[in-house]
Amino acid sequence: xKKGIIFTIIGLLIIIGILGGIKGLQIDRMxxxxxxxxxxxxxxxxxxxxxxxxxxxxxxxxxxxxxQGVTVTAELTGKVVRxxxxxxxxxxxxxxxxxxxxxxxxxQLRAAEAVVELAKxxxxxxxxxxDRRTIAQSQYDDAEAKYKxxxxxxxxxxxxxxxxxxxxxxxxxxxxxLVNLGQILNEGEPIVSLQSINPIFVNFSLPQQQxxxxxxGLTVRVTSDALPxxxxxGKVTAINPEVDAATRNIRIQATVANRQExxxxxxxxxxxxxxxxSEDVLAVPATAVLYAPYSDSVFxxxxxxxxxxxxxxxxxxxxxxxxxxxRGDLVAVVSGLEAGETIVSTxxxxxxxxxxxxxxxxxxPEFKLAPAPxxx
Numbered sequence: 595x596k597k598g599i600i601f602t603i604i605g606l607l608i609i610i611g612i613l614g615g616i617k618g619l620q621i622d623r624m625x626x627x628x629x630x631x632x633x634x635x636x637x638x639x640x641x642x643x644x645x646x647x648x649x650x651x652x653x654x655x656x657x658x659x660x661x662q663g664v665t666v667t668a669e670l671t672g673k674v675v676r677x678x679x680x681x682x683x684x685x686x687x688x689x690x691x692x693x694x695x696x697x698x699x700x701x702q703l704r705a706a707e708a709v710v711e712l713a714k715x716x717x718x719x720x721x722x723x724x725d726r727r728t729i730a731q732s733q734y735d736d737a738e739a740k741y742k743x744x745x746x747x748x749x750x751x752x753x754x755x756x757x758x759x760x761x762x763x764x765x766x767x768x769x770x771x772l773v774n775l776g777q778i779l780n781e782g783e784p785i786v787s788l789q790s791i792n793p794i795f796v797n798f799s800l801p802q803q804q805x806x807x808x809x810x811g812l813t814v815r816v817t818s819d820a821l822p823x824x825x826x827x828g829k830v831t832a833i834n835p836e837v838d839a840a841t842r843n844i845r846i847q848a849t850v851a852n853r854q855e856x857x858x859x860x861x862x863x864x865x866x867x868x869x870x871x872s873e874d875v876l877a878v879p880a881t882a883v884l885y886a887p888y889s890d891s892v893f894x895x896x897x898x899x900x901x902x903x904x905x906x907x908x909x910x911x912x913x914x915x916x917x918x919x920x921r922g923d924l925v926a927v928v929s930g931l932e933a934g935e936t937i938v939s940t941x942x943x944x945x946x947x948x949x950x951x952x953x954x955x956x957x958x959p960e961f962k963l964a965p966a967p968x969x970x
Contacts, residue, residue: 635907635949636941638954641879641961643936644876646924650873652869653864654865654867655865656848658859658861660789660794662766663787666691667782667784668781670694670758672758673776674692674773674777675775682767682769685788686765687763693758696755703755710748716737717734717738717741760785763788764790765790766788767790789859793850795849796816796849796865799843799846813827813868814848814865814868815865815868820861826852828848828849830846831849875927876931877926879923881942882937882942884942890917891913893911893913893938893945894911895910895953896911908951909951910938912945912946913931922965924961924963938951
């Protein structure tokens with residue numbers, strides 16, 4: 595009985611050993627086949643790294659401000675008897691906006707003018723008497739003072755009437771009406787916003803290190819998310835004489851045309867100051883870069899002699915690069931790449947170092963500094 599169990603165990607061990615040997619041979623054969631297998635070439639598009647000259651720019655985020663802007667307010671308390679404007683329309687300097695009730699002032703003015711007229715006649719009579727030396731000089735001086743006092747009082751009433759006749763201080767576009775007919779306007783109460791926005795100011799700040807590169811007259815390009823695809827040019831018109839002690843930035847003001855008035859005060863915009871000197875760069879398509887946290891890289895296409903004296907093939911070599919500024923579809927390479935080297939322009943994410951490739955540029959995209967997509 596014991597011998598039968600022993601023979602059974604020995605037989606099982608032999609069978610297990612035979613199966614293990616067969617499986618080991620299969621695994622060794624699979625490993626050998628895997629080491630000898632070659633991945634099929636990957637089809638890619640290529641581009642040549644070329645030297646280019648880019649204009650030098652300083653970029654910043656700015657805000658728009660009206661060349662002249664004010665909220666028209668009441669100078670004196672009074673009742674609104676006429677509203678002479680339509681909200682959102684253009685007005686010229688001196689156009690009537692609101693008329694307050696001036697009936698009381700007009701009555702006072704008529705009385706004051708009568709007093710002035712009487713004082714004037716008395717002064718003329720006394721002047722004749724003074725010439726004949728029939729009155730004292732003091733009498734004439736007293737009459738002259740009364741006449742001037744009357745003129746001053748009449749002028750004060752006229753000024754009050756003028757203040758209640760509210761006019762546009764300059765030409766511009768009106769905002770939303772803030773008063774109603776019959777309303778009692780208190781002193782300083784707002785009536786309507788008036789903004790002169792053609793041209794319009796662009797206010798932005800640059801670090802103090804850039805102060806030596808900026809001067810009045812330089813071209814600025816303004817873009818806004820509110821006006822996609824539109825670039826508006828202007829000129830630097832003012833540089834603040836002092837640097838902000840908190841941020842160490844200097845405020846700069848540019849003036850741009852705004853004929854269609856699509857730019858409005860308070861909007862934020864992207865500003866690019868164009869410098870006179872250009873910058874030489876090595877430009878490659880941005881899609882050619884394989885971005886990674888540790889470093890950015892591109893795949894350089896090289897010829898490699900294949901085995902068995904066959905025709906040479908193309909392989910890729912992963913090259914770490916240092917990137918600079920990006921503009922449009924292109925990005926500047928600061929170091930790691932030489933001009934004239936051929937790189938993979940699209941599909942870099944699916945490649946690995948040393949992989950064979952086949953170049954097919956029939957459907958290669960066109961890379962531009964200022965792309966203008968049709969659906970933009």
